[in-house]
Amino acid sequence: MKxxxxxxxxxxxxxxxxxxxxSTGTGLEGKIHKLSSNENPWGPSPKVKEALPWLLDEVHRYxxxxxxxxxxxxSVFYGGKMQxxxxxxxxxxxxxxxxxxxxxxxxxDECIVCKPGFIPYWEFSAKFGAKIVAVPLIEDTFExxxxxxxxxxxxxxxxxxxxxxxxxxxxxxxxxILQQYFAKVPGDIITIIDEVxxxxxxxxxxxxxxxFIDDHHVIGLNSFSKAFGLAGxxxxxxxCGQDLAQYVSSVKRIFVLNKVSxxxxxxxxxxxxYLQTIREKTQIEKRWLYNRLDELNVKYWKSEANFVMIKxxxxxxxxxxxxxxxxxxxxxxxxxxxxxxRVSIGTRESNQAFIDATRKWAxxxxxx
Ligand SMILES: Cc1ncc(COP(=O)(O)O)c(C=O)c1O
Numbered sequence: 158m159k160x161x162x163x164x165x166x167x168x169x170x171x172x173x174x175x176x177x178x179x180s181t182g183t184g185l186e187g188k189i190h191k192l193s194s195n196e197n198p199w200g201p202s203p204k205v206k207e208a209l210p211w212l213l214d215e216v217h218r219y220x221x222x223x224x225x226x227x228x229x230x231x232s233v234f235y236g237g238k239m240q241x242x243x244x245x246x247x248x249x250x251x252x253x254x255x256x257x258x259x260x261x262x263x264x265x266d267e268c269i270v271c272k273p274g275f276i277p278y279w280e281f282s283a284k285f286g287a288k289i290v291a292v293p294l295i296e297d298t299f300e301x302x303x304x305x306x307x308x309x310x311x312x313x314x315x316x317x318x319x320x321x322x323x324x325x326x327x328x329x330x331x332x333x334i335l336q337q338y339f340a341k342v343p344g345d346i347i348t349i350i351d352e353v354x355x356x357x358x359x360x361x362x363x364x365x366x367x368x369f370i371d372d373h374h375v376i377g378l379n380s381f382s383k384a385f386g387l388a389g390x391x392x393x394x395x396x397c398g399q400d401l402a403q404y405v406s407s408v409k410r411i412f413v414l415n416k417v418s419x420x421x422x423x424x425x426x427x428x429x430x431y432l433q434t435i436r437e438k439t440q441i442e443k444r445w446l447y448n449r450l451d452e453l454n455v456k457y458w459k460s461e462a463n464f465v466m467i468k469x470x471x472x473x474x475x476x477x478x479x480x481x482x483x484x485x486x487x488x489x490x491x492x493x494x495x496x497x498x499r500v501s502i503g504t505r506e507s508n509q510a511f512i513d514a515t516r517k518w519a520x521x522x523x524x525x
Contacts, residue, residue, distance in 0.1 A: 327460025
């Protein structure tokens, strides 16, 4: 006979997930311009497309149990700055984020994040009964508020997540600010620098997490979903000091990454020039978009990533009007930026469709 389970359930589980991912346009007719999930609209390197049929031919074999070859390839990709043992690999950046949280967060612990920010930081911390302490970014510039982050630290703080560039604002944390941060943060706190959009950054004062891993407990979180163009294959990685990598990797199952994804990711790493091409195409499209948004008098924030945050008076009506034209954007209330929308940089055709639909909408909403 079944008995009531309430007394053995974990009180912090069971709420489900509010995170839905960017709209895919299910139910809409005609051409869809998916500008809602910050994907690379040009897809992966031609080398990866060439390798995929060969990889499919091998699916009856188990993959590498511990992703050793991918971690070797990552070490080579970073020019030997880090050894293979310093990498953590997994089924996406999101999964590695969750692994880090599983490794460090227990009920009652605290994780500091900036707001607006990437929703899974909240959701994953909650899965382990941890409390999220959200520190607002500085109003309007959306830069990190270093003093507020540091003063939010308590003896229960285990993790601090700094997104660089930040989703959804596209802002970065400059090297000087990171240096000030690391000079002050207590030495037993783990900092995750989420740099999944790092390939798009133009600012010379940008610094990668690897600049800090020798002297601090910092984990650089990366993904193959963005500039590498492999979002659908779900591969991510992180790097840090060797002890930390070994500890976090101990929560990982063996054979977790499948053979096709592993092969595609390793092939993508052999074509760094392709990343440069994607970066340049994105810059061109981003500048084009800024000019069109200026013409339409739409407020936006300059972004170091492959998306742009915009603000209009009635975001719900713009979102609906765009969807009718097959253009999908991301509303940002759930990210902590109500009233704002995020548009991913797409191909020229998609960007044009976004601008055309926005222009049409603006004619009926002259105050924008
Ligand atoms: C800031 C940030 N971090 C991490 C991720 C995770 O990417 P993935 O799980 O696709 O590797 C995303 C995805 O959109 C993101 O925006």
